Amino acid sequence: MKRLVVLGGGESGVGTAILGKKKGYDVFLSDFGKIKNNYKEVLVLNKLAWEEEKHTEELILNADVVMKSPGIPDKSPIVKKLKEKGVPVISEIEFARKFSDVETIGITGSNGKTTTTMLTHHVLKQGGLNMGLAGNIGKSYAWQVAENKVEGFVLELSSFQLDGIVAYAPHIAVITNISPDHLDRYEYNYQLYIAAKFRITMNQGKKDYLVYDADDEAIANWMKEHKTKAQLVPFSLSGKNKKGLYVENNTIVSTLNKGDFTMPINELSLEGKHNVKNAMAAIAVAQLKNIRKKTIRESMSNFSGVEHRLEKVLTIQNVEYINDSKATNTNSTYYALESMTRPTVWIVGGVDKGNDYNELMPLVREKVKAIVCLGVDNKKIVDAFGSVTDVMVETTSMTEAVKIAQKLAEKGDTVLLSPACASFDLFENYEERGKQFKAAVQNL
Structure with a gap:
């Protein structure tokens, strides 16, 4: 019986474990972090062996094949050890x-x-x-x-x-x-x-x-x-x-x-x-x-569009609120700013993945009247746009960011959440960030 080790207990990991078991593999799933309860239930229900918050090497390095979840980088120690041993490390696909x-x-x-x-x-x-x-x-x-x-x-x-x-x-x-x-x-x-x-x-x-x-x-x-x-x-x-x-x-x-x-x-x-x-x-x-x-x-x-992608949330006192939480890089935010037709209060920030903000400069000059930074470290954004807009405010919570944006916006403006960054400093993922934005807008 071939041994399949699955690294990562999220959607792709649990799906692979289920398929592996069905196809006759001896399956073991290991997650270095915590596995969400709904996935744990599925693993238990399917009688699959698993562990969380650790990688036990003797249970992993004896694999015939390893499926690595996309979120785990190649340079993580366990992946390096597997590759040194010549164990094939492949994706779910x-x-x-x-x-x-x-x-x-x-x-x-x-x-x-x-x-x-x-x-x-x-x-x-x-x-x-x-x-x-x-x-x-x-x-x-x-x-x-x-x-x-x-x-x-x-x-x-x-x-x-x-x-x-x-x-x-x-x-x-x-x-x-x-x-x-x-x-x-x-x-x-x-x-x-x-x-x-x-x-x-x-x-x-x-x-x-x-x-x-x-x-x-x-x-x-x-x-x-x-x-x-x-x-x-x-x-x-x-x-x-x-x-x-x-x-x-x-x-x-x-x-x-x-x-x-x-x-x-x-x-x-x-x-x-x-x-x-x-x-x-x-x-x-x-x-x-x-x-x-x-x-x-x-x-x-x-076609009705995708949640968290230029999603119109509400219009309050003629100010339109748009959720573009899915914009996790500058190129994505470029498209969002390009499609703005009204003066914009822009909520931006999070974990920077190596962004070059220069490409946004012409659009920010033309369309953005105020910037609300939403992140733990906003230095790069402040340095890039501090001299371009009249108003720039730093915040560390969505509720605060939305309230400040409301104060800065006038009739006929748009408040746009388009972070250009990953969400992991303050949120679990971009979906949670977008949901918090929508909730905060609905509570105004």
Whole structure:
């Protein structure tokens, strides 16, 4: 009996443990932190061996294969020891793919991947396909492979999940865009991070597809220097590139599947330039999967968006409150600020992952009237924008941040939570940060 050791007792870890047991492995799960109660219950119910708040080496180093949760860095001591012993350390995606014969659509990118994944899943479902939704989102891929009978999966894939693949190959791969993110995990080397994203296409064959943003500099540079076997499907906001999908006269035009598909941008349910690109990526996948044009148009206009991503919370005394807690890097916040049409009070801060705030400077000058810092250490933000806005206030709680923002905002303004940072200094994750923001706004 092969021994599977799972590192990390979160969604992907517990899902992998369940699948491993079902497939006849001797399974042991180990988490260096605390395991949440709901996951503990599942482990107990499934009679799985587990430990928390430690890694017992004699129970781990004897593994035949190890599934490492995406949150655990390669440089953690236990992972180093496993690699020195020559034990394969893979991701959940790589482990689960062996036990599923249905095709996957893999979606990655620095920003927009959640929206694109959910939009893609939405349009395929509306088109009558029974698709699972997994990866970085919802119930884990391994767990669904263990339980579900679906025709295929739409997977949101982070660079960490792609780091741990060996043979995984999506039938359709999507790269929404690439900008510096998580550089703390890639030795502060942007090229290593770009290479991690492009692992999504490394095992693709001639019958597979790579859908990508042709306007993206990092993507374009990689494509010049590297080859993929997959068929290329570019999308672009400029009308110059007549291959794949492009924009002309405020209309998305697609040349896929014999005969053009068109959709006016003003009919998309999601606003902002970045969402035009997310929609184009989803349209490309839908066409490759032969979804009817009418269904695609309807799906693009009735999709309701993603929680914590430019989510309109409330308008109080003509001040609009927007929750963009999912913006954990500057590039994501760039899109948020770019889509602001009213003077903005910007709530920003948290754990900085190596941000360069200069790219936000023109937008902050143009749109932001006041900054509320929400973090334990705000020095970098204060240094970057202290001289740009008239008002800057530092806070360490969401309630305080929202109350101050309310005082600073006048009729016709927007209060935008778009932190550009990770949340771990004050919150459990970006979802908790967003929920606290919504609660604080509702209590005003």
